[in-house]
Amino acid sequence: MLQDVRGYQLDTSSSACVENFDKAVARFFEFRLDAVEYADAAISADPDCSMAQLLKGYMLMGAQSRNLLPVVAEHIAKAEAKPGGLTQRAKGWLAGLKALSANDLPHASKVLGQHMAEWPLDLFVLKQLHQQTLFWRGKSLDLRDSVLRVSHAWDKDVVGFGHYLGMLGFGYEEAGEYEKAEMCGRAALQHSPEDLWAVHTVAHVLEMQGRHKDGIEWINYPLNAWDDRAPLARHIWWHKALFLWDSGSYDETLALYDSAVYPAPSTAYIDVQNAAALLWRLEMTGVDVGSRWHALAGQAEATMDDQLLAFTESHVSAALAKAGRSEALAKQRQQLAERADGEGWAANLASEVSIPLADAFAAYTMGDYEKACDGLLASREEWVRVGGSHAQRDLYTQVLVDSAVKAGRRKLAESLLAERGVQHPNSAGLQYWRRQLAA
Numbered sequence: 001m002l003q004d005v006r007g008y009q010l011d012t013s014s015s016a017c018v019e020n021f022d023k024a025v026a027r028f029f030e031f032r033l034d035a036v037e038y039a040d041a042a043i044s045a046d047p048d049c050s051m052a053q054l055l056k057g058y059m060l061m062g063a064q065s066r067n068l069l070p071v072v073a074e075h076i077a078k079a080e081a082k083p084g085g086l087t088q089r090a091k092g093w094l095a096g097l098k099a100l101s102a103n104d105l106p107h108a109s110k111v112l113g114q115h116m117a118e119w120p121l122d123l124f125v126l127k128q129l130h131q132q133t134l135f136w137r138g139k140s141l142d143l144r145d146s147v148l149r150v151s152h153a154w155d156k157d158v159v160g161f162g163h164y165l166g167m168l169g170f171g172y173e174e175a176g177e178y179e180k181a182e183m184c185g186r187a188a189l190q191h192s193p194e195d196l197w198a199v200h201t202v203a204h205v206l207e208m209q210g211r212h213k214d215g216i217e218w219i220n221y222p223l224n225a226w227d228d229r230a231p232l233a234r235h236i237w238w239h240k241a242l243f244l245w246d247s248g249s250y251d252e253t254l255a256l257y258d259s260a261v262y263p264a265p266s267t268a269y270i271d272v273q274n275a276a277a278l279l280w281r282l283e284m285t286g287v288d289v290g291s292r293w294h295a296l297a298g299q300a301e302a303t304m305d306d307q308l309l310a311f312t313e314s315h316v317s318a319a320l321a322k323a324g325r326s327e328a329l330a331k332q333r334q335q336l337a338e339r340a341d342g343e344g345w346a347a348n349l350a351s352e353v354s355i356p357l358a359d360a361f362a363a364y365t366m367g368d369y370e371k372a373c374d375g376l377l378a379s380r381e382e383w384v385r386v387g388g389s390h391a392q393r394d395l396y397t398q399v400l401v402d403s404a405v406k407a408g409r410r411k412l413a414e415s416l417l418a419e420r421g422v423q424h425p426n427s428a429g430l431q432y433w434r435r436q437l438a439a
């Protein structure tokens, strides 16, 4: 049995399989589109390597697509059929992927967390734990702590140390420890200059600290800089668009939407999230976004049965509501209601977060700002459970602020703007709402 680049056993005797496995993981951490090709090459070199089969399965799960679940199941079946049985390490990978593909993110968190205690250098699993199971449940503190729990095993000589730091930095950011977060993010890039996640980590710090000018300078790259690294690349352009929007540069924000954030029709989950969240912000501050909602809603409707993440679903709701696609909105509402009638984590999420958000967006777009306001206020404490980052979920808060202003609920609006004034003091949006309230 051979070892991977961090010295952990891989259940193969093919050096070509190991080489491609390591390359796939390395390319995955740079968000390169060809990562999956290296995973395929590892499987081709040794189809009986269960770890290679599971690696591909995890990579497919990253698309957050229900349509891909049968393909993931095939990789799971091939891994389980390993002649002679699975190694302990592979058993951990398998348990995590099974839970993930069953959309049981809490259980996936548990088994992947246990795995990391046994295999603290298993960088790929750490990423799955971090991003797939904690991030998409809004576990802000665990995003930090899950990485700290393996810190005893990591130092600068371990391959992938920069990626470890990039994750730790993001964990610190979501936990509100911005100084440490920025330090880790910048140090990560010293070790792994191509770590797009570390670029993203620093962007989040700058967003949360309201450093819009620094953010615009931070994401100062040619538009084609990351063409082989979509879709995270487009999310980083979304962050730049947020900095521009926060600065009041609405024309530039809209131009960036067209050139880099949503340059072509896409049903990729992160593109739908980015696009809806940006168009809503722009329109909220008085910008005419033309026919963009209709173009986006067409894609959102086409993909609504495929989306796995509740966070994406809320953005689908937003796009459908804004484009006036009442039939599709009703269909989505029905799907959410059926899920809410079930049991467990996904059912609770649908009933306590997804449905209130969908209803609030629908009410807002129908001009019923009172209803939007009440629905958002009632569900506000639960939003975090839908996952995503603080910066992403801020859209919900902004819709609440705007609803309060538009509904003429002055005391509530003043209170929300007071909070926002401390957290986002330099935001053009804040000034806009203050002007609206004073008018």
Ligand SMILES: [Fe+2]
Pocket (backbone or CB within 6 Å): 200, 204, 235, 239, 389, 391
């Ligand atoms: Fe982000």
